[in-house]
Amino acid sequence: MDNSAQIETDLRAEGVRVTRQRLAILHVLRMASDHPRAEDILTRAKVQDPSVSQATVYRTLAMLEKAGTVLKNEFDGAGARYELAGGAHHDHLIDLDTGEVIEFHSQKIERLQAEIAAELGYDIEWHRLELYGRRPKAR
Amino acid sequence: MDNSAQIETDLRAEGVRVTRQRLAILHVLRMASDHPRAEDILTRAKVQDPSVSQATVYRTLAMLEKAGTVLKNEFDGAGARYELAGGAHHDHLIDLDTGEVIEFHSQKIERLQAEIAAELGYDIEWHRLELYGRRPKAR
DNA sequence: ATGATAATGAGAACGATTTGCGAAAAGTCA
């Protein structure tokens, strides 16, 4: 089933106004299979609604992040990359040659992280695990 | 034993000039038990040598990073934090309340990371594992 | 000491992101 309308309903319930610009940005995020940067999101959103501005992209992303609807990733320094939060938690493997981002999940690693934090006297609020690698040269 | 002189000897061997400013910055890094930001390093270095400038701090840190002498960490968005590379590899646990950084290492996690990457067809070049947590409220 | 050349300080430039502000649109209520 489609959760598009659901997100909008939720936002409205929180007193957030559902504007054309926000719909355009949400649409871009729904369609994206990559992890686009703010600049990419602006470009793509403008296709649907040319009135979208840079400021609104940043403001909307910040607001959606706070609402838990999008995840903000700061991979390699050159600007944050965003994704819709919908699915299950996952970590990222970044291809150093192409910039491609691959999602993965390991229950074992999650468990180990919690154990380590506990030993140090901490509760984990969130974590970031990024692997940076290359596909071995074909031979 | 003292590896202070060693670092300088190595640098000279690579044709790098050992200047007052660089010594001041290296001194700051040796003394630091926290993971200072560029700004902190500048402030502290100026105590030993007031002539040190912001530009030189960044240039020196970049050059030391390339030389493998310092590690650059981009934790939570608000500017990179540096540490001397001397010891063994480790990951970081950041205290969300105090900003304190705790180092830890888990051979198990390292192994799992390599396994996961291999399954996806990748060789890991480097990785970043950061846990963000809080010390449970005393009760 | 001298000279070739690398490193420096000051400040301008940069790229990503944020903000101030008056204008425009959303939601509300009659």
Add this chain to the structure above:
DNA sequence: TGACTTTTCGCAAATCGTTCTCATTATCAT
């Protein structure tokens, strides 16, 4: 629907951390 309140908007200027330019200074092999 029209009038009103409040949020959101676009634009441009402002910030922040970092890098660069360039004229000057300092290091180090000689």
